[in-house]
Amino acid sequence: MKPIQVGLLGIGVVGAGTFNVLKRNQEEIQRRAGRGIEITMVADLDVARAQSIVGEGVTVVNDARAIIANPDIDIVIELIGGYGIAKTLVMEAIAAGKHVVTANKALLAVHGTEIFAAASAKGVMVAFEAAVAGGIPIIKALREGLTANRIQWIAGIINGTTNFILSEMRDKGLDFCVVLKEAQRLGYAETDPTFDIQGVDAAHKATIMSAIAFGIPVQFDKAYVEGITQLGAGDIKYAEQLGYRIKLLGITKRRPEGIELRVHPCLIPAKRLIANVEGAMNAVMVQGDAVGTTLYYGKGAGAEPTASAVIADLVDITRLHTVDAANRVPHLAFQPHTFDKAMGNLPVLPMGDVVTSYYLRLRVADEAGVLAKVTGILAAVNISIDAVLQREADEVGGEPGAAAVPQTDLIILTHDCTESKMNEALAMMQSLPTVLQPIVRIRKEELA
Numbered sequence: 001m002k003p004i005q006v007g008l009l010g011i012g013v014v015g016a017g018t019f020n021v022l023k024r025n026q027e028e029i030q031r032r033a034g035r036g037i038e039i040t041m042v043a044d045l046d047v048a049r050a051q052s053i054v055g056e057g058v059t060v061v062n063d064a065r066a067i068i069a070n071p072d073i074d075i076v077i078e079l080i081g082g083y084g085i086a087k088t089l090v091m092e093a094i095a096a097g098k099h100v101v102t103a104n105k106a107l108l109a110v111h112g113t114e115i116f117a118a119a120s121a122k123g124v125m126v127a128f129e130a131a132v133a134g135g136i137p138i139i140k141a142l143r144e145g146l147t148a149n150r151i152q153w154i155a156g157i158i159n160g161t162t163n164f165i166l167s168e169m170r171d172k173g174l175d176f177c178v179v180l181k182e183a184q185r186l187g188y189a190e191t192d193p194t195f196d197i198q199g200v201d202a203a204h205k206a207t208i209m210s211a212i213a214f215g216i217p218v219q220f221d222k223a224y225v226e227g228i229t230q231l232g233a234g235d236i237k238y239a240e241q242l243g244y245r246i247k248l249l250g251i252t253k254r255r256p257e258g259i260e261l262r263v264h265p266c267l268i269p270a271k272r273l274i275a276n277v278e279g280a281m282n283a284v285m286v287q288g289d290a291v292g293t294t295l296y297y298g299k300g301a302g303a304e305p306t307a308s309a310v311i312a313d314l315v316d317i318t319r320l321h322t323v324d325a326a327n328r329v330p331h332l333a334f335q336p337h338t339f340d341k342a343m344g345n346l347p348v349l350p351m352g353d354v355v356t357s358y359y360l361r362l363r364v365a366d367e368a369g370v371l372a373k374v375t376g377i378l379a380a381v382n383i384s385i386d387a388v389l390q391r392e393a394d395e396v397g398g399e400p401g402a403a404a405v406p407q408t409d410l411i412i413l414t415h416d417c418t419e420s421k422m423n424e425a426l427a428m429m430q431s432l433p434t435v436l437q438p439i440v441r442i443r444k445e446e447l448a
Helices: 012-025 027-032 048-054 065-069 087-096 105-122 138-145 158-174 176-186 200-214 234-242 303-320 336-345 370-381 417-429
Strands: 004-009 038-042 059-061 075-078 098-101 153-156 244-255 258-267 280-289 292-299 354-365 384-394 405-412 440-446
Touching: 004 012, 004 065, 004 303, 012 027, 012 038, 012 048, 012 280, 012 303, 027 303, 038 303, 048 059, 048 405, 059 065, 075 087, 075 303, 087 098, 087 105, 098 303, 105 200, 105 336, 138 153, 138 200, 138 280, 138 292, 153 200, 153 303, 158 176, 158 234, 158 244, 158 280, 158 354, 200 244, 200 258, 234 244, 234 405, 234 440, 244 280, 258 303, 354 370, 354 384, 354 417, 370 405, 370 417
Parallel strands: 004 038, 004 075, 038 059, 075 098, 258 440
Antiparallel strands: 153 244, 153 280, 244 258, 280 292, 354 405, 354 440, 384 405
16 A cells, blocks of 8 residues: 655654654554555755755655645644644645644644634544653543543643753752753753743643543633742742642643633642652643543653654554544544533633642741731631641841841641632731731642
8 A cells, every 4th residue: 555645844853753763663653554654745944954854755845835735745744833834834734635743732722623623624633642741642541541431630740841940949959040040051941941931831731631631622711820930949848848749730620610720830749659750751640530540651852752642643644544534533532513512511710719728838927926817817718727837937037227037937738728718818818017928829739
């Protein structure tokens, strides 16, 4: 049988990895797919560099539309990234009847509903395993392997840059800004790391997983997003003393009244496997009603781990290339006609309605009655306290020339409450004259 022909848009790190793995493991991949898979055209602005990677026998062009217009190309791989030209080219490829493979989580999180609808109408597939957690096959697990389950929640370390930074902060006792510079020097963080450290990258991925898990359209604009830039070495140290570790998690949960979709730092019990995922590695926990808790761990980025996921998508499309579109696995696991009903029953909840427990750290004046006032405020808004600790502060305060004010760190762990109640309590506590600095609030997840 004639090999299926693939056009590659963008041959950067992942594109080169995809080409090399596909060539190296060609025989194995053909045995699995049932026919050969060949990248026969590549589009890249740097034609000379691209040609040096692919060698002879592959056509290299500087215009991506030449690939889309080629009637011999069956599948288009989009590895350009971003929301702009990538979206235009993906939509044009779909309109031309091409199947699409993409690693572009930002594109799918923001425009996925439109893209999947266009693909369904045209009868082509859009595959995106590489868009979430690199080489970890979490999309296939959610969409196919766990299809018998009613998914209850997902919690994932899905950004390697932030996990590396938090691991280094914990191991070396350094503050965020110091470790960020080291991460940039080592190549774990971009020159502009905003999407990573502000949680946006993780939120793109959490949005896609939420849609697949719960049968709702992708809705990045409704996700709550908070990064790690405000975390200090002191809080990581206190968390460790309390038996917790701090990780940036992408979380989505099913509740009777809707879906939680959020990204933020969390305290996780140190005994959980996911709390021990270090460096730039990724891990995703999924709780299903039938299977219980499952954990998926591996490299979330890199040339060949991501290429592994891209090629898995190529194989899937090759196997299903001649199958009637109605009998293929839906893009987001659930049949598209059920989405409107699902949205009516399962809205994405505002952050104020989210239920979780909290770690609070208050830098307070070390004087009688402070603890009573703080705990009284929490009691007044019906927030139950799990534990209270007091730690000697590393400094004393006061106006220049005035007597030093003894200070202490008051650390409180709460039981579950709504975010809106906690916001109300924090506003009242912050207004106390004995609270000397902005209160640190980190959400806590037991992941039991």
